[in-house]
Amino acid sequence: MPIRWGDMDAFGHVNNTVYFRYMEQVRISWLESLDIASEETSTGEGPVIINANMTFLRQLRYPGDIDCRMxxxxxxxxxxxxxxxxxxADMPEVLVAEGGAKIVWVNYKAEKSVPLPEAVRALMV
Known part of the structure; x- marks a missing residue:
């Protein structure tokens, strides 16, 4: 992903909140690759993030590209x-940040967690 000029803050480095957006984009791309949208539509259930964390190890600055792996x-x-x-991307040996997120499968209407559907579970193993 490219580092965008607008990702930087007044201190001249990528703002810490943007790291979470990078993580979000990778997670969304992964969920799209699993093709679970039909599961959400047909059952009214799907993924919700209940927590996310990030440890910032190095500053990022524009311009450049990042490699985010999940x-x-x-x-x-x-x-x-x-x-x-x-x-x-130009310094793959240097870890810039590491983090995580917990995804919970929920019934959207009831706003309660439900078991991961077996078809979804099989895709995540």
Whole structure:
């Protein structure tokens, strides 16, 4: 992903909140690749983030590109842990930030967690 000029703040580096947007984009791309939108539409259930965290190790500055990688961790009854690593594309050996997010499968109308559907669980293993 490109680092955009608007990602920087008054201190001349990428604002810490933008790291979460990078993580979000990778997570959304992953969920789209699983093609679970039909599952959400037909059942009224789908993913919700219940927490997210980030450890900032290095500053990012414009211009440049980042490489953000996501991995799937532990699967629970209704949840899945995800982990993220961000690096500058031109310095792949340097870890810039690392973080994670917990995704919970919920019934949107009831606003309650429900078990991960077996079809979705199989895609996450």
């Amino acid at each position: 991995s799937v961790g532990a699967l629970g009854r209704s949840s899945v842990d995800t982990r993220f690593e961000l690096r500058r």
